[in-house]
Amino acid sequence: MTDRTLRILVIEDNATDFKLIQRQVEGFGFAASFSRIADRDQLSRSLCEEWDLVLADYNVPHMVFEETLATIRDRYPELPVILVSGSVGEEQAVELLKRGMSDFVHKDNLPRLAPCITRAVKEAKEHHARLQAEEALMLSERKYRSMFDHAPVGVGIGELDTGRLVEVNRAWLEILGFEHDEVVGRTATELGIYLNGVQRSAIVRHLQEHGRIVNQPLRLRRKSGEGVDLLYSAEILSIGPTSYMQFMLTDVTEEMKTRRALAASEETLRKLYVAVNQSPTAIVITDRHGTVDFVNPRFSELTGYTAEEMVGKNPQLLWANLCKGEVWQGDFCNTRKDGTVYWEHDIISPIRNQAGEITHYMAIKEDVSEKRAMEEQLRQAQKMEAVGQLAGGVAHDFNNIMQVITGNAYLQTVENQQGGVDTQHLDEIVKAVEHGSSLTKNLLVFSRKSAVELTNFDLNDLLGQSRKLATKLVTEEIAIELEPCAEPLYILADVGLMQQIVFNLVTNARDAISGRGSITIRTRRVEADGGALTCGCSATSGSYAQLSVRDSGHGIPEEIRGRIFEPFFTTKEVGKGTGLGLSMIYGTVQRMNGFISVHTPPDGGTEFVICIPLTAPPAETPRLTEQGVPVGSGELVLVVEDEEAVRSALTRTLVSSGYRAVAAGSGEEALVIARKSTGIALALIDVILPGINGIECGQGLNALHPSLPVIFLTGYDNDILAGKGIMANVLHKPIQSSRLIQRIREVLEARKEQGG
Template identity: 80%
Template sequence: MTGETLNILVIEDSATDFKLIKRQVEGQGFAATFTWIADCDRLAESLQESWDLVLADYNIPHMEFEETLATIRSRYPALPVILVSGSVGEEQAVELLKRGMSDFVHKDNLTRLAPCITRALKETQEHRARVQAEKALLSSERKYRSMFDNAPVGVGIGELATGRLIEVNAAWLEILGFKHGEVVGRTAVELGIYLSNAQRLAIVQHLKENGRMINQPLRLRRKSGEIADLLCSAEIVDIGSTLYMQFLLIDVTEKMNTKRALAASEETLRKLYVAVNQSPTAVVITDRYGTIDFVNPRFSEMTGYSAEEMVGKNPQLLWAQLCKGEVWQGDFCNTRKDGTMFWEHDIISPIRNQAGEITHYMAIKEDISDKRAMEEQLRQAQKMEAVGQLAGGVAHDFNNIMQVITGNAYLQSMENQLRGMDTQHLDEIIRAVEHGSSLTKSLLVFSHKNAVELTYFDLNELIGQSRKLASKLVTEEIAIELELCAEPLHLLADAGLVQQIVFNMVTNARDAISGRGSVTIATRRVEAGEAPLPCGCSATSGSYAMLSIRDTGHGIPEEIRGRIFEPFFTTKEIGKGTGLGLAMIYGTVQRMNGFIAVQSPAEGGTEFVICVPLTPPPAAAPHPDEEGAVTGSGELILVVEDEEAVRSALTRTLVSAGYRAVAAGSGEEALALAKRSTGIAMALIDMILPGINGIECSQGLNALHPSLPVIFLTGYDNDMLAERGITANVLHKPIQSTRLVQRIKEVLEVREEQGG
C-alpha cells in the first residue's frame, strides 16, 4: 500500500499476539520492518532510534501504558501510537485518545488495524507537512516582518470598516511622530492624523471603486500638529473574514515645500505686493540704516503723507533696539500731515537675508484711535461708577444731617407759631435744606445714580436751579448766561436727565472755548405748524418747550456735523472724549418724544436746539399749611432709625403732630419693642440699619402684626433701593416735616378705610 518500508515498533508481551499483528500488517500489503519489545529497558533504548509507527498493548508487566505513551510523546510528539489490546473498554480508550493516542484496535478485530495505520500515517504526514509549512511561514514572516519593519517607506495596516490600526512600521511612526503603543488599536481619526474625516472616506471610496491607489498626494497631520506632505499608495487586502486597508506613505514634505516655494515665488511676490498695498494697516519698509524704501497706500491715508514724500526719509525711530535685531511693538501718539493727532500700534521687525544679516526693516502700523477711545470710555465709566458709589454714600450721610436740621427747624417753627413769634429765619433754614437736597440730587444725576423718574416740572425753574452747579463745570473765564422765557414751560420728564443734558452741553461748550467766552442757555415756547421748528421737528401741531445751549467756541465743521450724534464719534483729542455724550443726549431727547439739532450761528460758535412737547401740569394739591396743622389722634407709631439725632427729630415731630411715638435704634430693638407693645398703628423704618436691615425688620414686624403699614425712610438713591426690591412707600431724606406728617395721615386713612 506504500512504496516506502515502514519501521514499526511493537510493544507486546505475547509472542503470539506479536506474530498475529505482524501477519495482519504484512497481509494488508504494508512493507515494514518490525521490532518487538516487552519491557521498560528496551523502550528507553528503542526510543533512541527513528520510528514510523508504534503498536502497543495495554497490559504489559511492569509497564503502565499511560507512562509509556507519555514517554513516547515526549520524544516523538508527532509519532503515531495505536493501542492494540483486548482489555480496554471504550470509555478508557476515549480517555487515552485525549492524552495523545492515535487510535485503538481491539485484538478480536485486527482487520481494523490496516485502515487505522493508513489513517494514522496520513495524519502524521499531514501534520509534518503542516509543521514544515508553519516553519516556512514563520521564516517567511520573519523575513517579511524584517522587510516591513525596516522598509524605507511608512507602511500601515488598518481595518477597512472601522479604520482601527493593527500594525505600523518604524518608518510610519517616524514620519508621523508617534510611538508604537500610541497607535496600535486606535484609529487615525482618533489620533487626529487626518485633516478631516472626509479624507479617509474619500480614500476608502477610491479603493472600493478602483481596487488600489498609487502615489496619490495626501496631506496628514503629525503628532506635533505639523502638516506632512505624503505620497500614498493603498489597497484592500482580505485576511480571513476581515477586510483591511494596507497603505504605504512616502514623506515628500521637504520636496513639496521646496517645489511649492520655487513654483509660487513669483505669485507670492505678486500677492504680497497686492496685499501690502491693499492692507488695512500701514506698512513701512526701511533699509538697514532706517531710510524709508516703501510705504503702502494705507500709510498715506493714515498720516496724510504720500509715498513720494516719505521714500528716502529717515525717521530714526527706536534705532538702538532695532539694530540689535529685536522685534519692537508698542503704541504711541503720532501727528498727521494736517497736524491732527492719532494713536497707532506699531510692530517693527528686521528683514534678514539668507546669511542672517539684517538688510531692511518692516513696520506694520495700525490706527488704534477708536480702540483707545473705547478704552478711555471704559475708564471713564469706571470713574463714574466710583463717583456714583461715593455720591450715594455722601448723599446718605448728608441727607441724614439735613433731616435733623429740617426736623428741628419745623419743631421750632411750630413752637414759635404757638407763641406768636416770627418764623422767618426758620423758614430760611428750611428753604436752605431744600436747596441742599436739590444739590445732592444734582450730584447723583451727574454721577448717573438716579433712575428714570417722570415728574411734572417747570423747565425754567429747573434751568435756574442748575445754573450754580453748571458754573462749577467751566473755568472763571467762561460765563453762564440765562435767557429764560417769562411763562412757565411744564414738562413730564425726568428732571435729572434734563439736568444731565444741560451739564453735558455745558461741558462740551467749555472744551470748545479757548480763553474767554460764554455759554448761553435759553428757553422759549414754540408752536408747531406755524413755522418749521428750529430743531428740525416734523410735527405739524402741538406746543413745545425749546431749550438752546449756545457757546462762543470754535464751532463744528459742516463736513462732520451730521456725525456728531453717532456713538464713539468725537472731535476731541485722544484721551479727552469718549464719543458718548451727544449720543446719550440724542437718546434721552428721543425718549422724551423730542427733537434735537445743531447749527452754527452767524456770530460763530455752536448752538444745540432741543424741542420737547409741553405737558399741562395736574391740578395742584392743596398745601398742608393751607389746610391748617395736620394732627394725629394719638396713634402709636414705631420709629426705627440708627442715627440718634434723626431718631429724636422724627419722634418729636410726630408727638408735635398729635401722635404717640416709640423709637428703636436697630431692627432687633424694634422687634423686641413690637413684642411688648400693642396697638402699633404704623412703622417708620430707615432702610439701612445695623444688624438686620429695614426690609428684614419690616418682615419681622408684619409677622408679629399682620398688615402693619410701613413707610421706609432713606438717604440713598433710587438705584440702590431698586437693588433691594424697594419701589413703593418710600420717602427720601431729607423730607419736610409737614410732608412726612401728611404722608403718615394718608397711610393711616387708607388702613382705616380697609378695616385695618
Template identity: 40%
Template sequence: MALFTVFPTRRNSFGLKFFVLFAVFIAGISLSFTLLFFHYQRAALEENMTGEGLLLARLLAYNVRLGVFTENSELLKDPIGGILQHEGVLFVTVVSAEGTLLREEAHPSVLKTPERGFPHWSTRFGQVRKTSAPQVFQGSDTYEFWAPVVSTAQFTSTESLYLAAPSHETTRITGFVRIILDKEPLRIKLKALLLKSITLASVFLVLGTVFTYVIVRRITRPLNRLTEGLKKLERGETFEPVLVESKDEVGRLASAFNHLVETLQAREAEKEFLAEELRHAQKMEAVGTLAGGVAHDFNNILTAIVGFGTLLQRSLKNDNPYRIYVDQILIASDRATTLVKRLLAFGRKQVINPRPTNLNDIIKSIEKLLARLISEDIEFRISLADEPLICQVDTGQIDQILINLVTNARDAMPGGGSLTIATRSEYLDEDFFGPVEKGMPGRYGIISIADSGIGMDEETRARIFDPFFTTKEVGKGTGLGLSMAYGIIKQHEGFVTVETSPGEGTTFHVYFPLIQAAAAPETTEFVQVGRGNRETILVAEDDKAVRKLAKHILERSGYEVIEAVDGTEAVKRFREYAGKIDMVLLDVVMPKQNGQAAYEEMKLTKPDLKALYISGYTQDIINRKGVLEEGFNFIAKPVNPYELLAKVQEVLSQ
C-alpha cells in the first residue's frame, strides 16, 4: 500500500520505473555478489582441504620411516592411529617400495558402514611409484592422498615439514603412505557457506530495496509538488513555493524551481515595464519624426521671413519709425528658428559638425558663461579628469547640453546650494546597457552635472525628456531644454542616466564614446561678403517665396540668376544656358527630380560645375533618401541673406 501512495499513477510513474529498474539492478548485484563470493569461498575451502590432506600424508610418511624400513607393522600402529583421529580421515594404508602391504586401517565409522567401499591401494600404486612427489586424487565422495616414505628425512626440521621445504640430501624411497579423506565435512561447510551467502544477498537486497524506496520517495514527493505547481501556473492560479525539506540535490531542485517561478514572475513584471519603456521610446521617436517632417515647410517659411525681413531692416534707417516693427519680426523669427532647432535636436534631426574634441576643453571654454548663468548663492565647482577625453562631438551642441542642464540645476536650487561639473572615463561592458536601449561596449567619456536641489520623484524622472513636459510655472519654461539635450546626446551616439530622489538633489551622467584621435584645433574662418562679378547662378527651388528671395539677394549682389521650379526644369534650363552658368543653387528635395539627380545630369555636360545645396530637410533624412553624399557644399534653411552670399562666394572661389 505504501508503494501506491508514492506511485499513484503506477503505469506511467517515473518513480515506479526508477524503483523497479533500481531494484532489478540491486538484485542483479546481489546475485552476482553471492555467486562470486560462493565461488571464491568454495575454492578456498577445497584448497584448504587438499592442503590439509597433503600435510597429513607428509606427516604420516615422516613418522613411519622406521617401521617401513624395518617392515615392522607394530611400529606403524601409533602413527596410523594418530592420523585416523583427524576429522574426515577414513582410511590409511602403508605400502613398501616393492608393493608389499605393511599395514592398512580404517576409521571406526567406516567399519559401521561396510557397504561403503574404497579403491584398492594397488589401483594407484603403479602411477604413484613413478614420482617422488605427493599426489592427490579426487573421487566423487573422497580425496585420496599419496606421499613417499624415504630412508632419509626429506625435511630437516618439523617447521620445514609444515612449510614443505625438502632438504637437498640424497634420499631413497622405501615405501608409500595413502590417506583417504571424506568430502562430507567439505559439503557441510559448503552448505553453510551457501546459506551464509544467500543470507547476505537477501539482507543486501532488502536494504537496497528499502534504500531505493526512500530515495524514490524523496525524489517523487517534491516532483509531484513541482508538477502541481506547474499545473497551477498553467491555470493562472496563485503559486505557493514548494517546501524545501533538505539541502541535497532534490532540495536544490525545489529551491531552483521556486527561484525559477520568482524569476518568471519578475520577468513578467519587467516585461510589462519594458513594454511601457518601448512605448515611451516609440512615442519619443514619433515626435522626433514629426519634428523632422514639418521642418521642411517651417524652414521654407522662416527663410522667406528672415530673408525679406533682413533686407527690409537693412534698407531702413535707424530713425525710421517702421524699423522697430521689422526688428520685432526678426526677433520673433529668430525665436521660431530656435524652437524648430530644438525640436530637431530632440528628434535627432539636427545637422551637426562633429570633430575630435577634448570634453575637458569644452567645459573650460564655457566655464565663465556657465558661472554667469547661476546665482551667487550657488557654489559652483568643476572637477576635470587628468586624462584627455577625446570624443567625436559638435562643440556647439555640447555647449547647448551644458547650458540646459546647468540652467535646470539652477532652477532646482531656488534657495542656493552647490553645483558640480565633473568628468571621468569608464569602460562599459554589455551588462551595463539595458534591454531597450543598447550601446556599444567600450570606453566612454562621462560628464556629470550634480546639484543639491529639490530632486525629483520617480514619476517626474520618467518624463523629464518628454517634449513640452515641464514642472516650471507657465511662461518660465518650454519643456524643450532636456528634450533637446537628450536628442543631441543620442545624435552623438551617447546616452544619459539620471540619479535623483526628492530632497536629495539630482545628478545627470552624460556618456560619449571615446575615440583614439587627437583633438582637432579650433579654427574660425571669416568670410568677407563681397559683390559678384556678373557670374550666372541657376537657382532650382520648388518654394516660390524662397526662390524669389534667393533671386533677389543674388541679383542685388551682382549675380545673374536663372530660375527653375523643380529638378527636371533645372536640367532643361541648364542645357539651354550650359556655357553661361557658373554655379547651381539646388534645393535637395524637389518634385519630379531631386537636386542630386539633377546635378548628376548637369555634370555630364559640364564636369567641373560648382554646386551648392540648400534644404529645410535635416541631414539624416537627406542621407536616408540617398540624395546627398557627405562632403558636398550644403547650407541649411532658414538662412540669413548674408550667410547665403558668403556661402555662394565660398563655393565660387573653390
C-alpha cells in the first residue's frame, strides 16, 4: 500500500481487461487514478505528464511492446513498467525483464498484480531516496570545505612529528603572505616562519603535556620578513597511526594596540574556537536577543533542522532550555573520516564559568551501532515470520486447488479406462500437480508449517532435473557446467530443500561474477577413514556424497570467510540481500546430518562443498496402477472438508472406488453426523477447518467412537499432530486418489485384523 494516490498509466486496447485491472488494483486498497491509452500518439502525449507506474499489455495494435518499453525508459529511466499480458511465455518475459521491465503478471493471475505494484513502487521510492541522500552528502561535503576555506582566521593542519604542512586555508595564506603551492608539503621551519628554533618545540611539548592550547600569543615572520603578532589555538588530532596538529591563527597586530580591540578580538576568537575547534558538539551562535546567526552541521544532525530553517529565527523553546542549562541527549548517525558509518548516542551539557555563566558545551558520546543492529535484526526476523505466515496460507489454498485437480483427473481416468479411452493427457495433468505440490512444499517449509521430509533419492538425478531451472537464474554470459559422478549417489534428504540449496548457491555464484564466467556443479563419492575429509568438512568416518558448486567470480576475502554462515551477515548492497541465504543452507545441511565448507581454489573464485551421508539404494517397489487400486466393499467414510470443491472431489472418488461417503463442511457438522450414525467405518478430516479445527474434530469423533480410525489431510508435520495427542494416519495435500484409496483400504484391513 502507499500513503498517496498513485497515477497509473495503462496501455491496453481492451476496455474489459482495463476494467479488470482497475478493479483488481482498487480491490487491494490502492488509492489510484488510471489513464488508459491504446496507440503511439497517445503514448507520446502521456509521457509529458508525471506517472508513478505503467501497466502495459504486450499485444496492442500498432504498438510494439519492446519499442514502447524503450520509449518509456528513455524518458523516465526509473519509472516502473509492469507487463500485464496473457500471451507472453516465460522465456520471453525473462528477456523483457533484462531490457528493463519491472515485472510480469499473467492476465490469468491478476491477484499477483497488487504485490507486484507494491514492490515496484517501493523499489522506485527507495532508489529516489538514495539519490536524494547522495545529493545531500555531496552538499554537506561542499559546506564543510567551504567553511574551512572561507574561515576568517588562518587554519592549518600539519604532522606532529615532522611539522610537514598538509593543508592551510585562504586566511592562513593571507596572514603569512604565501601561495598555496609554496606551503603544502613543506615545514614551517623550511618556510622561515618561526623567529627561532625553539618556538615549535615549545608548542609541541605544551600540547603533549596539556592536550591543547587556547588563544596564546605568538609572534611569527611573514614571507616578506616582517613580524606579525598572532593569537593561536592548537590541539592534537590522532587519525589512524599518525598524529596531527590543528591550529588557528588570528592576526591581532592592530588589536594589540588597545584593550578594546583586544577584547573584541578575544570574543571573535572565542566564537571561532567554539565553531571550528569543538565541531563534534552542536553549535548555535545567536545575538543577545536569541536570534540565530549560525548553526553548524552537527546541530542539524542532532535536531533535524537545517541551517536555512534556523538562521534568522528565534527558537524560544530550544534556546530557553539550553540557556537554563538543561541537558540534551539523543541518537544520530555519523560518518568517520574513513567513510564508515556508525550510530552514536550523545549527551550534550553546558559548561559554566565561576560566575555561573555558560561558556561552552560538552558532548559525551557512546557507539550504539551494535545495539541498533540487533534491533534491526529483530525487526527483520519479525518481518520474515510475517512473510512465512503468508506463505503458509498461500500454500494451503494452492494445495486445496491441486487436490481438486488430482481428484477429478483420477475420476476421469477411471471413466476413460472403463470406456477404453486413452488417459495420456490426464497422466500429464497428474504429473503437473505433483510438480506444483513440490513447489508449494518449499513455501510450507519456509513458513514452518511443514517439517523436513527425508526421502531416499539419487543426488545425480536431482541435479539433472534442476539444471534447466538453474540456467534461468543466470545471464547468457555465465555457463553452468554439470559434472555428475559416474555412479549413483543415494542420500536421505529432503528433495525440495536440496533443490533450494543448489539454487541459492547458484544465485550467490551469479552475483559474484561480473561479465563472462562459469559455474561448475560437481558430485562425487568420498570416504572418511578416521580423518577429516580433504574438502575441509569435519566428517571423520563413513561414505559421503559430495556436492560442490564452484564459480569463477571475485572470491570471498579471508577476513570475512569465517562469518559468511552467520544470520543477517551480508556483503551485498542494501536491498540486494537479507543475509539469511547461507545461514539457512548451513542449518538445512546440518538437519540432514551433513557438513558444509567453503574455500578459494588456487585459480580464483569460490567453491562451496557439501557432504551428506550415503545410504543404500531404495528397495524396488512395484508401482501401483490405477487398475490395481483396491476397491471398497460399501464401507461408510465420513469426509470432513470445508472447501466444497475438495469435498466433492473426495466424496466422488470414494463412491467410484466402492465406498459410501457422507460429507461435512465443518467439525461441528461432522460431530452431529457422528452422533446420529453408528455405521461410520473411517473418518477423513482436513486439519484446517472453520470453528473447531480438524485435530479437535478428530478428538471429538474418537470420544464418540473410540475405535474409529481417522486419516488427516494436512500440510502439517506428523510430530505436530502427535504433540496434540493425535496418533493417526496423516496424508499431505495434494494426495493422489490412488494412494488415498490404497491408504483407506490398508487402514480398514488393519482395523479388521485387530477385531475393530
